[in-house]
Amino acid sequence: MKKAVVLLSGGLDSATTLAIARDQGYICYALSVDYGQRHKSELDAASQIASTLGATEHRSVSIALDVIGGSALTDENIAVPEQPDQGIPVTYVPARNTVFLSIALGWAEVLGVTDIFVGVNAVDYSGYPDCRPEFVAAFEALANLATKAGVEGERFRIHAPLIQMTKGQIVTEGMRLGVDYSLTVSCYQADEQGRACGLCDACRLRAQGFKEMGAPDPTRYQETG
Amino acid sequence: MKKAVVLLSGGLDSATTLAIARDQGYICYALSVDYGQRHKSELDAASQIASTLGATEHRSVSIALDVIGGSALTDENIAVPEQPDQGIPVTYVPARNTVFLSIALGWAEVLGVTDIFVGVNAVDYSGYPDCRPEFVAAFEALANLATKAGVEGERFRIHAPLIQMTKGQIVTEGMRLGVDYSLTVSCYQADEQGRACGLCDACRLRAQGFKEMGAPDPTRYQETG
Numbered sequence: 294m295k296k297a298v299v300l301l302s303g304g305l306d307s308a309t310t311l312a313i314a315r316d317q318g319y320i321c322y323a324l325s326v327d328y329g330q331r332h333k334s335e336l337d338a339a340s341q342i343a344s345t346l347g348a349t350e351h352r353s354v355s356i357a358l359d360v361i362g363g364s365a366l367t368d369e370n371i372a373v374p375e376q377p378d379q380g381i382p383v384t385y386v387p388a389r390n391t392v393f394l395s396i397a398l399g400w401a402e403v404l405g406v407t408d409i410f411v412g413v414n415a416v417d418y419s420g421y422p423d424c425r426p427e428f429v430a431a432f433e434a435l436a437n438l439a440t441k442a443g444v445e446g447e448r449f450r451i452h453a454p455l456i457q458m459t460k461g462q463i464v465t466e467g468m469r470l471g472v473d474y475s476l477t478v479s480c481y482q483a484d485e486q487g488r489a490c491g492l493c494d495a496c497r498l499r500a501q502g503f504k505e506m507g508a509p510d511p512t513r514y515q516e517t518g
Numbered sequence: 519m520k521k522a523v524v525l526l527s528g529g530l531d532s533a534t535t536l537a538i539a540r541d542q543g544y545i546c547y548a549l550s551v552d553y554g555q556r557h558k559s560e561l562d563a564a565s566q567i568a569s570t571l572g573a574t575e576h577r578s579v580s581i582a583l584d585v586i587g588g589s590a591l592t593d594e595n596i597a598v599p600e601q602p603d604q605g606i607p608v609t610y611v612p613a614r615n616t617v618f619l620s621i622a623l624g625w626a627e628v629l630g631v632t633d634i635f636v637g638v639n640a641v642d643y644s645g646y647p648d649c650r651p652e653f654v655a656a657f658e659a660l661a662n663l664a665t666k667a668g669v670e671g672e673r674f675r676i677h678a679p680l681i682q683m684t685k686g687q688i689v690t691e692g693m694r695l696g697v698d699y700s701l702t703v704s705c706y707q708a709d710e711q712g713r714a715c716g717l718c719d720a721c722r723l724r725a726q727g728f729k730e731m732g733a734p735d736p737t738r739y740q741e742t743g
Contacts, residue, residue, distance in 0.1 A: 363628030
């Protein structure tokens with residue numbers, strides 16, 4: 294049986310990625326990262342999603358990225374924008390996906406696994422540099438040089454099945470595979486119950502996905518005054 | 519003034535690397551990583567070294583790599599070998615330098631810095647895959663694709679000034695630059711006071727360095743029975 298490590302944030306994209314990996318026949322080891330993000334409720338969501346989508350194991354690694362700050366997601370003095378931004382927005386967390394994939398690579402080595410799934414997407418996304426195909430390819434090249442398995446001739450594959458899909462296509466695929474999107478939390482400033490603000494980039498892209506496919510949006514929103 | 523992020527473990531190699539970066543005129547931001555390692559005393563050492571070698575700032579990021587385990591340094595059920603090993607030893611921490619460099623990359627982006635120093639060495643070393651020149655080159659390529667600065671046309675440089683030096687040459691260079699090696703902790707199973715076992719790979723390589731250059735070894739060793 295083939296095995297994979299799947300990065301699982303608890304959001305829409307990574308839940309869909311886990312469903313795709315399972316559908317491709319992988320035994321899945323889901324990995325979440327608690328990096329000091331504002332939206333901690335996504336970690337509770339990740340745990341529920343891992344269980345409902347049949348991950349064999351789910352681990353969560355803590356890393357104190359708030360020590361270096363530099364993002365609206367890790368520094369409480371930088372506000373999450375509630376209007377679309379030009380260029381790379383302040384919600385970009387420096388080197389986040391590099392850090393996440395590195396941890397996934399470490400766990401993959403421990404498990405003797407060479408397949409890693411990540412839910413990055415370069416179509417309906419926020420312009421983050423570490424969501425592009427060239428980034429994923431460069432990480433794959435690095436993985437083969439960085440590891441004992443790579444030195445011994447095994448080849449790592451970084452799977453990014455969503456990378457060329459629109460949000461609508463992602464939601465369609467996820468629903469086909471039985472993802473319960475009411476469990477997922479996308480909002481950058483979700484409250485403790487996982488309810489979304491409806492205003493940030495992540496909320497906007499998510500709502501667009503459901504609208505695009507004409508499906509009801511199961512997101513739970515915060516009440517506004 | 520040029521600035522650099524310098525990975526500083528608290529051992530002999532990274533202390534020498536910091537001294538070299540300072541000697542090359544960099545304003546240095548020293549970064550340590552608390553990854554659940556056995557030899558926590560190296561983190562206290564890092565703090566003292568950063569201060570005596572004139573780092574402008576020193577930060578320590580915690581990451582729970584013990585959650586994934588798989589190394590004698592992060593899993594207390596795997597013993598540190600006290601004899602030289604064949605192949606890649608059990609003290610290898612899966613993807614450790616990839617994780618460390620990723621965090622350094624994140625801090626570099628926050629600081630607006632594109633130079634990163636790391637004390638990896640491919641001569642008198644333990645055979646870790648992530649200490650080789652091809653690994654460093656692959657990480658540099660990744661850094662330019664992973665980051666906002668890279669997208670905007672800046673170029674990251676990963677400096678590994680020790681990579682082709684013997685331990686003796688490293689010690690010679692460090693002494694020329696005023697590194698106080700009595701502050702550094704290399705041992706994989708150093709006690710709380712930073713005293714070395716004298717038996718592990720790291721101790722053996724370190725002792726060899728002082729012997730090679732005919733210098734007195736300032737290491738403080740644990741008393742043996």
